[in-house]
Amino acid sequence: MEKKEMHSYSNSFYHRSQLTLENVAVETDTLKNNEQPHAHDNIEYCLILGGTGYLDVNGERYTISTNDYIRFFPFHVHRLVPQEPLRFLRISFPLELLVYLDMSKSFANDSLYILECGSPVVALSDKDSPSMQQLFLEIKQELKKKNDFYEFFVLSNVMKMVNIYERMALTQNKSRDAQHNLLWQVLQYMHVHFNSSAGEVAKAFSISVPYLNYLFRCITGSNFAENRHQVRIRNACSMMQFEELSIAFIANYVGYHSLSTFYRVFHKLKGMTPEEYRKKSPSNAVYRSDTAWQILLYLFEHYNENLDIVSVSDYFFMSRATLTEILKRNYGTGFSRLLTSIRLVYARALLAGTEMPVYDIAMTVGFRSIRTFRRNFEQDTGMTPSSYRGSECT
Numbered sequence: 001m002e003k004k005e006m007h008s009y010s011n012s013f014y015h016r017s018q019l020t021l022e023n024v025a026v027e028t029d030t031l032k033n034n035e036q037p038h039a040h041d042n043i044e045y046c047l048i049l050g051g052t053g054y055l056d057v058n059g060e061r062y063t064i065s066t067n068d069y070i071r072f073f074p075f076h077v078h079r080l081v082p083q084e085p086l087r088f089l090r091i092s093f094p095l096e097l098l099v100y101l102d103m104s105k106s107f108a109n110d111s112l113y114i115l116e117c118g119s120p121v122v123a124l125s126d127k128d129s130p131s132m133q134q135l136f137l138e139i140k141q142e143l144k145k146k147n148d149f150y151e152f153f154v155l156s157n158v159m160k161m162v163n164i165y166e167r168m169a170l171t172q173n174k175s176r177d178a179q180h181n182l183l184w185q186v187l188q189y190m191h192v193h194f195n196s197s198a199g200e201v202a203k204a205f206s207i208s209v210p211y212l213n214y215l216f217r218c219i220t221g222s223n224f225a226e227n228r229h230q231v232r233i234r235n236a237c238s239m240m241q242f243e244e245l246s247i248a249f250i251a252n253y254v255g256y257h258s259l260s261t262f263y264r265v266f267h268k269l270k271g272m273t274p275e276e277y278r279k280k281s282p283s284n285a286v287y288r289s290d291t292a293w294q295i296l297l298y299l300f301e302h303y304n305e306n307l308d309i310v311s312v313s314d315y316f317f318m319s320r321a322t323l324t325e326i327l328k329r330n331y332g333t334g335f336s337r338l339l340t341s342i343r344l345v346y347a348r349a350l351l352a353g354t355e356m357p358v359y360d361i362a363m364t365v366g367f368r369s370i371r372t373f374r375r376n377f378e379q380d381t382g383m384t385p386s387s388y389r390g391s392e393c394t
Helices: 095-101 108-117 129-145 150-172 182-192 198-204 209-220 224-239 247-253 259-270 274-279 290-302 309-315 320-331 335-353 358-364 370-381 385-393
Strands: 017-019 025-031 043-050 052-057 060-065 068-072 078-082 086-093 121-123 286-288
Touching (some): 043 095, 043 150, 060 068, 121 150, 150 290, 209 224, 224 247, 247 259, 290 309, 290 320, 309 320, 335 358, 335 370, 358 370, 358 385
Antiparallel strands (some): 052 060, 052 078
């Protein structure tokens, strides 16, 4: 067993990971009536496009309006209360995707501070809001079309959305002395300390067990034990992506010392066995090593520059042979083909969404020759750039 690594958002760890995008969804919605208080297993980010109202989270109220950007975690029992109809973009994805993306430990303290003390709402400027809307819409388009390497394009945009939220949260929550109410703190504590008993949680907050159960029933309608089951199974699901971990190990890790109890509770909450959950949609799986993922992100960030295998190898302090082997093992392709595919992802988006001349698009995405661009585009799509643009606009 490799050394355990703590994660900023969950008390779990990871090795080489497998991830599916089947539960990633983007939608545009309008809310006219008050919601009922609720929570969900997924992470959600919402961008308010119009309207005004309130957001109630764990017994605290926030005023919301156009350009507000909101993050919901599974321990956020929340509801939206519109004063005027609220229009918003929303993306939801499983906790395991956030585990997958949380590669750097350098910002763990900031992330934990935002979770513990920060507001779930940050305000984007009129200048920044359109860029955020574009991230939502690009993810929606990629999930719909499933072009080559769409998974990595989606993950890259999700990472941007997460980082923008955290950057704004750190900027706008200047006081690190702020504290949420007791219920919020208890829910946050349980999200990470899912092995703790009712007595241990009550002691941590200097309250009695009966009062702890009262707090949970007031906001969630369920007692401590029922909420702890939900937290444990949620964390178990986030660990299912790691094939190295047995079901028995996961059950014990999240707090079930009886495997039969784990199976019973898992089936009750998820409607399937742990094995069935693990096997869901393997065709959409994404594999990566940490180094391979870092290389891919670097290519997505610098795709329009004059990159070659020598400069990228030097950047990562490795030989060309090592870089090639990493890319072949993780992505089944070589450096040149991977870079070209990434450039073509951006080219297709520009052809479909803008009126830029084909030559300008070729230069913008990093090709140095219009002939090379046309040849690669036709090999990739089976049509010329102009024909592709026509087909996307019809």
